[in-house]
Amino acid sequence: MIDGAAYREAMARLAGAVHLVTTDGPGGRAGFTATAVCSVSDTPPTLLVCINRGASAFPAFDRNGRLCVNLLAADQRAIADVFGRRPMEERFRAGAWDEGRGGGPLLAGALAAFECRIVRRVPAGTHDVLFCEVDALAGGGGDALVYGFRRYHALAAEEAPAEPPRLDRALRAPSHALL
């Protein structure tokens, strides 16, 4: 049996995109920083998010049944830290937020925002895997933010298309500083 610390050490070498996963509704507004997000299918458009059931954000996601995956840009590492380490009451004071089409919350300046319905939940160890159908998209442009080796890195836009194809609608640039 592999021990948890060795597993986490190996997984620290897996670089991944950084997201703020957010929710709003009867269960309240909540959000957390996540790398455990990936695409499942494009028919219907579906992604998955792994959330720790012990996280302070969990009850809100459980009750609301909706979420928004905000894919962060390289200049958004400060807000990634806020949503990963600061108490919930401080998190939404950072950034500029929009309700989007389905309640969001959408983060201004994100590379892409996926508004979703949670259609299936599968418990796995300490986490729930949330399967989410995407019903609205928004997006901006810029360099990507990546987390690996326990720190943030920028993935330069020169290695990505200079003009990313337009999504359903544009996300406005942040109107004020993140912190």
Ligand SMILES: Cc1cc2nc3c(=O)[nH]c(=O)nc-3n(C[C@H](O)[C@H](O)[C@H](O)COP(=O)(O)O)c2cc1C
């Ligand atoms: C870079 C980074 C990636 C993270 N990825 C996840 C993730 O995929 N799933 C998850 O449940 N928590 C993830 N976390 C932890 C949460 O952001 C948050 O710290 C955790 O839910 C504890 O929050 P709480 O203090 O509000 O309970 C990540 C944190 C960081 C900094």
